Amino acid sequence: MKRTLWTSILIILLSVSCAPVDLNTPVQTYATGVDPGAWAFIPAGSFLEGQFDHPASIDYDYEMMVSDVTVSLFVRFLNAALADNTLKVQGNQIVGFYPGDVFHGVKHEIRIDRGDYIIIPTDDAASRFLFDGAAFTVKPGWENHPMTNVSWFGAWTYCGYYGFRLPTELEWEKAARGSADDRPFPWGDEIARNNANFYASRDPFENMNSFGSRTTPVGFFNGNTYGSYATLDSASPYGLYDMAGNVWQWTGDVYEGQHYRYMRGGSKDTYDMDLRVWVRNNATPTYYSPGVGFRCLRNP
Amino acid sequence: MAKRLSYLFHSTKGLILVAIAMIGLETAIFGMLSGPMAEMGVRDFVIRVLKMNLVQAEREGRIIILYHSIAMAVVAIETYMITSLLKMKEFYKLAVRVLITVGYMLTMIFGMGFAYWGHNWALHGLYITGLSLIFFAGVFLVIALWPWNKEYYQPDIAYARTKKGLDIERVAFFATALTTVISALFGAIPGSFYGNGFETFMAQDIIRLPEKTVMEYSVIGHLHIMLALIAIMITLIIGRWLNFKGILHKIAMPLMILGTIVLNLGVWGVATPLEPIAHMIIYVGATPSMLAALLLLIWEWGRLIREGTAHIRKPNLGQKISALVRDPLRFGPLWQMLFMNFTTSFIGIFMAVKLDEIFRVWPAHEERIELTGHWHVLSAIIATIILLYYGDMLGLKGKIRKWYGWSIIILSDIAFGAVTIFEMKRLFITEAVQQPLVNGLMYAIDFGLGMLLLLLAIVMIWRLVDLFKKEGRWTKEVDHELSEEVTI
Numbered sequence: 112m113k114r115t116l117w118t119s120i121l122i123i124l125l126s127v128s129c130a131p132v133d134l135n136t137p138v139q140t141y142a143t144g145v146d147p148g149a150w151a152f153i154p155a156g157s158f159l160e161g162q163f164d165h166p167a168s169i170d171y172d173y174e175m176m177v178s179d180v181t182v183s184l185f186v187r188f189l190n191a192a193l194a195d196n197t198l199k200v201q202g203n204q205i206v207g208f209y210p211g212d213v214f215h216g217v218k219h220e221i222r223i224d225r226g227d228y229i230i231i232p233t234d235d236a237a238s239r240f241l242f243d244g245a246a247f248t249v250k251p252g253w254e255n256h257p258m259t260n261v262s263w264f265g266a267w268t269y270c271g272y273y274g275f276r277l278p279t280e281l282e283w284e285k286a287a288r289g290s291a292d293d294r295p296f297p298w299g300d301e302i303a304r305n306n307a308n309f310y311a312s313r314d315p316f317e318n319m320n321s322f323g324s325r326t327t328p329v330g331f332f333n334g335n336t337y338g339s340y341a342t343l344d345s346a347s348p349y350g351l352y353d354m355a356g357n358v359w360q361w362t363g364d365v366y367e368g369q370h371y372r373y374m375r376g377g378s379k380d381t382y383d384m385d386l387r388v389w390v391r392n393n394a395t396p397t398y399y400s401p402g403v404g405f406r407c408l409r410n411p
Numbered sequence: 412m413a414k415r416l417s418y419l420f421h422s423t424k425g426l427i428l429v430a431i432a433m434i435g436l437e438t439a440i441f442g443m444l445s446g447p448m449a450e451m452g453v454r455d456f457v458i459r460v461l462k463m464n465l466v467q468a469e470r471e472g473r474i475i476i477l478y479h480s481i482a483m484a485v486v487a488i489e490t491y492m493i494t495s496l497l498k499m500k501e502f503y504k505l506a507v508r509v510l511i512t513v514g515y516m517l518t519m520i521f522g523m524g525f526a527y528w529g530h531n532w533a534l535h536g537l538y539i540t541g542l543s544l545i546f547f548a549g550v551f552l553v554i555a556l557w558p559w560n561k562e563y564y565q566p567d568i569a570y571a572r573t574k575k576g577l578d579i580e581r582v583a584f585f586a587t588a589l590t591t592v593i594s595a596l597f598g599a600i601p602g603s604f605y606g607n608g609f610e611t612f613m614a615q616d617i618i619r620l621p622e623k624t625v626m627e628y629s630v631i632g633h634l635h636i637m638l639a640l641i642a643i644m645i646t647l648i649i650g651r652w653l654n655f656k657g658i659l660h661k662i663a664m665p666l667m668i669l670g671t672i673v674l675n676l677g678v679w680g681v682a683t684p685l686e687p688i689a690h691m692i693i694y695v696g697a698t699p700s701m702l703a704a705l706l707l708l709i710w711e712w713g714r715l716i717r718e719g720t721a722h723i724r725k726p727n728l729g730q731k732i733s734a735l736v737r738d739p740l741r742f743g744p745l746w747q748m749l750f751m752n753f754t755t756s757f758i759g760i761f762m763a764v765k766l767d768e769i770f771r772v773w774p775a776h777e778e779r780i781e782l783t784g785h786w787h788v789l790s791a792i793i794a795t796i797i798l799l800y801y802g803d804m805l806g807l808k809g810k811i812r813k814w815y816g817w818s819i820i821i822l823s824d825i826a827f828g829a830v831t832i833f834e835m836k837r838l839f840i841t842e843a844v845q846q847p848l849v850n851g852l853m854y855a856i857d858f859g860l861g862m863l864l865l866l867l868a869i870v871m872i873w874r875l876v877d878l879f880k881k882e883g884r885w886t887k888e889v890d891h892e893l894s895e896e897v898t899i
Contacts, residue, residue, distance in 0.1 A: 132844040162468050163610050217621045218687075219767060237843035295467035302467075311450035323846030359774075368621045374774070380842065381776065382449065387467055393619060394774035401843050403774075 132322050134236050138252040139315055141337045145330025147181045147255065150174040151286070151350045152411065158290035160281065162389045167281060175278060175286045176406040178329035178352050179257035179360065180269060182239045182249050188269050189231075189240075189247045197272060200244075201227065203234040207268040217368035221395065229397050230265035237401040255328040257358045257404035263372040263396035266361040266405035275407035277363030280391070282408060283375050287355070287388045289348025295387040297347035297354040302386060306345045307332055307356030308379045309386055315340050317379075324379040326401075327357055355386035358404035370395060378402040415878055415885070423495040424804055424888040426512060428874055430484045430491070431801060433519055434794070435867045437484075441477055441523075442864075447853055464529040472611045476526040476538065482637065482790075483515040483545055486591075488797055489644050490552060495893035496651045497584060498563055503555035510548035517541025546599070549592040556585040569656045571664035579664040580655075584647055586668050590675040591640045597682065598633035601626040615782040619775055629682040636678040638789060639697075643671055645796055646704045649744045652800060654897045659710040663703040670700030690763075701756070708745040715741060739816025740807070741898075743799040747792050750824055754831045755789045769838070777837055784834035788827045791860075795823045798867070804893065805870075806884075818866050826859025 153173050160167035189205065192198040198207045211225035233242045238260045239253035261269075270276050278286065287297045296302050304312045308327040311317070315337065316325040330352040331337075334344030347354045354360075359374035371393040377385035380402045384390070394403075419425040442448065443457045458465060465473070490511050494504045518541030525534035557563075564576035571579035601609050604626060614631045617623060623631070647667065655663070674696030680689040712735055719734020720726035726734070736742050762770055762781065770778055802815045829852045840848055877883040 132847060134843055162471075164468075219619075219621065219771060221767070237841065293468070300467065319846060319850065321846065322843070323849070369619075371619060371775075382445075384467075384470055385776070391616075392774050392776045395772050398772065398774060400774070 134322065135250075136318075136322060138256075138325070139337075140252050141328055141331065143255065143328050143330040143333060143335065145178055145333055145352055147176070147178045147184060147329050149177040150409065151177050151347075153282075153286050153349050156290050158285045158288060159293045160284055160389075162387075164293045167285075169282060169285055172411050173278075173282060173408055174411050175282070175349075175351060175408050177350060179358060179404045179406050180266075181255050181329055182258050183254040185258035185261065185269060186240050186247045186249050188272060192268070192272060193246075197268070198230055199227070200233070204232055205230045205265075207264060209264050209267070212365050212370070213367075215368040220368055221370040223370050223396065228264040229262050229399070230268055231261050232399065235260055235399075256326045257329055257353070259326065259358055259401045259404050260399045261404065262399045263361050263394075265399070267363065267396075269405070270363075270407035273407070275409045277361060277405065278408040279364050280362045280373055280375060283354075283360065283362050284388055286349055286351055287347050287376070291348060295389075296345075297351070297388065298343070298345045302355075302383045303343060305332065305341060306343050307353075307377075307383075307386055309356045309377060309383050310380055312356070312379075312383075326379055327353075329353055329357075331357075355388070358402055359392055359400075361403065361405040363408075372396045374403060414889075418878075418885045418889050420512065422889045422891070423491050423893055424891060425885070426491045426508065427488055427801060427804070430488045430515065431798075431867070432871050432874075433516075434481055434484045435864065435871060437477075437481060437519065437523070439864055439868075441527075442860075447857055461527075463527045465527065469526075471613050471616075473526040474613070475611060476522045479542070480519040480522045482641070483518045483542070485641060485790075485794065485797070486545065487511045487515040489641065489648060490548065492648045492800075492893060493552065493584060493588075493644075494555075496648065496897070497556065497581065497894070499555040503551055507548050507551045507555060510544045510551065514541045514544030514548055518545065542599075546592065546595055549588065549595065553585065553589045553592055556581060556588055558582045558585050567656075569660075571661040579668070580647070580651070580660070583664050583667040583671070584644075586671050587640055587644050587647060590671055591637070591644070594633060594636045594640060594675060594678070597629045597679065598637070601629050601633075615779045616775075618778065618782065619771070625682055628686065632678045632681040636675060638786070638793075639674060639678075639700075640671070642789070642793055643667065643700055645793055646707065646748065649796065649800065650707050652803075652893065652897060653707075653711050653741070655707055655710060657710065659706040663706040666699040666703040666706075670696050670698070670703060672696070674700060701752075704748055708749060711741070711745055739813060739820055740799050740803045743816050743820045744796045746820060747796050747799070747823070750827070751789065751792045754792070754827045755785055758831060758835065759785060773837055781834045784830045788830050791823065792827065795819050795863075804896070815866070815870075819863065822859045822863045822866070824859075826856045826863070829853075829855035829859065 151174060153175060155170050155172050157166060157168040159165065189198065192207070193200070193205070198205050206227040207230045209223070209226065209228050212223040214220065214222045232238065239250050239256060239258070241248045241250060267277055288294060294300055296306070298306060305314070308314050308316070308324065308331070310324055311319065312324070314327055314331075316327050317323070332342045332345040333352060335342055345355070346352050354376055356377050357379055358376070359378045360376045362373050362375055364373060372395070374392040374394070375388075375390070377383075377387075377390060385392070419429050440457070440461075444454045448454055457463070490507060494507055517537050521534040521537035521541065525531060525538055558578055558581040561576075563578055563581055565572040565578035565580070566576060573579065605611070609626045612627065612630075614634060617627060650660075650663075674693060677689050677692030677696050680686065680692055685692070715738070716731045716734045719737050720730055723730055758781075770781070798819055799816060802812065802819070807815050833849070833852045833856070836845060836848060874885075878885055
């Protein structure tokens with residue numbers, strides 16, 4: 112009896128742990144009504160920065176994308192940039208040129224020299240696009256989801272290609288928090304499960320028994336109801352969506368003595384604490400993941 | 412009533428029982444605020460029912476107070492054990508116990524009150540008072556342990572001693588207590604600057620910053636060395652309980668002293684210009700300490716095998732293993748120390764060796780999971796060692812002894828093993844396909860730790876019921892000291 116019990120527990124555990132994940136499980140499609148090509152205006156001025164509300168100021172106006180760059184937008188860029196030789200195919204990667212960083216020889220710092228670096232992998236099953244060797248297309252259903260599996264070099268190249276740039280951490284934080292108060296989340300002081308896409312937030316794109324948490328379409332948490340799932344309007348004070356959760360967002364700062372690039376916003380794979388506006392994450396600029404995307408900034 | 416209160420707050424076993432109960436209660440309540448409990452919605456329920464007042468920006472501060480509350484109770488338990496196992500003047504024993512008991516109670520009750528139920532600064536003051544009392548208890552303990560007092564010289568040549576009779580084991584206890592008191596300052600000084608240039612942070616969140624302030628280095632050093640010293644102290648305590656002696660004792664104790672001092676110098680060096688070489692000093696210090704623990708393990712396991720096979724002329728391997736594991740409460744503490752190497756020490760060394768090649772290619776978020784997992788496993792293993800020793804103190808016999816001991820070992824090792832795989836999962840699985848594995852590991856962790864807490868709850872309820880009995884077990888424990896129970 113005892114042996115049967117323990118064997119059963121072990122079998123259940125193993126079967127739960129080793130069940131294969133189908134990355135091509137069909138995805139629901141929802142139109143959120145948020146235009147991924149839109150820009151939000153952020154006026155010059157002071158705001159409270161970081162966990163401890165340090166007074167900070169940005170003395171110029173700027174605009175940031177209302178949402179993360181979507182798979183559709185990025186695929187359009189890939190095809191254009193491949194055609195004009197901005198990007199090239201190198202093995203199972205798309206690579207692009209980066210002029211390099213000044214190396215300071217600090218402990219753990221890795222040299223980033225001038226050269227070609229990975230933009231995206233072409234053979235990762237978790238990517239939301241298809242590549243036939245010549246052109247890119249979007250996997251059906253993922254058009255309005257954030258572009259993921261893109262390196263920092265990929266994000267930097269995309270923004271630069273259109274005359275934009277990645278936001279600095281400070282610019283990102285002001286856009287997320289606004290300038291009126293010390294709110295921890297773009298929409299206010301507290302977080303509910305239907306405010307954002309985070310780990311175990313129980314949104315319609317999540318299946319914790321199989322593929323776990325997946326991205327939601329950009330601007331999904333805008334107060335709309337999708338089927339029986341009602342979202343809360345979770346825009347930042349300046350009208351930006353997904354500044355907390357869904358995907359981490361690459362930022363543009365290159366810090367002296369570090370090769371790491373910083374990300375903000377938390378993601379579908381992190382607990383709600385990482386969605387607070389001041390939380391930072393970082394990785395090498397060649398890193399890519401199904402939980403990392405970006406958005407651009409431009410000067411008005 | 413007075414007799415029962417006297418048992419709980421005067422006797423060694425009563426004091427240990429109260430501290431374990433406090434830790435169990437705190438772990439059970441506040442463990443429901445994170446991880447899978449938060450996913451399942453239990454956190455929201457607990458916050459609502461207990462009317463907690465949690466501000467998002469204060470999460471890190473809350474956790475720091477929570478860790479300190481639990482750690483202070485663990486330090487108190489170790490102190491009760493030391494004051495019961497080692498000879499010292501009655502005045503110091505009483506002073507140390509009074510100070511540390513009042514100290515950890517204030518820390519725990521008012522610290523948690525401040526952290527989780529709004530910011531009443533009077534509560535914060537009482538929390539700091541508690542920490543200060545514990546510090547002074549440490550100072551008194553150092554004085555009480557002074558090994559150069561001839562009263563405490565070791566007459567028996569079977570133990571580590573100098574020619575004149577200085578008890579080297581007592582020197583090891585003294586060195587560990589002294590360095591613990593000094594190391595506490597490395598946390599206290601930055602803490603006292605809070606609001607005056609020092610801001611709360613979690614070490615795992617700033618680990619990749621190439622430049623840190625002296626205060627930040629000081630806190631990082633403090634948290635590492637305090638846990639290491641708690642681990643060293645419990646090793647010395649277990650050694651004393653098991654009556655560690657002989658040639659291995661004579662080798663181990665000087666190694667323990669050397670390791671403790673060098674390890675401390677290395678960690679303190681982190682906050683000084685010696686920082687670039689501090690890690691090398693730490694490695695040098697950690698090696699003899701770990702070697703000393705290994706010698707204790709070899710000695711005790713050898714003894715268990717010898718005792719268990721004494722009736723067999725030529726025991727085979729199976730009989731030797733059977734003898735080794737026949738008493739989980741004596742086998743367990745040292746097994747947990749060995750298991751610690753697989754779940755923390757070896758992982759830590761592997762991470763250090765492959766840091767830039769593997770771990771720092773991953774996002775900081777992944778590295779944070781490894782660091783926090785490492786820290787939690789290390790502290791929880793120490794807790795299980797205490798619980799195993801406590802099982803022996805309870806006088807558990809026969810099947811209950813075996814059930815209690817093996818439950819702690821197996822349940823905790825399932826959980827710690829699963830945590831270790833969880834920490835290292837990126838070595839063998841990608842984010843996109845990890846969920847089923849994560850689920851399996853979470854079930855294992857929750858099952859292991861949940862059942863362990865349940866076991867602890869059963870023991871606590873048993874002891875509570877016992878307290879209501881006129882001639883309960885507690886009446887036999889009132890005047891009992893741990894030194895009377897040292898194995899022969």
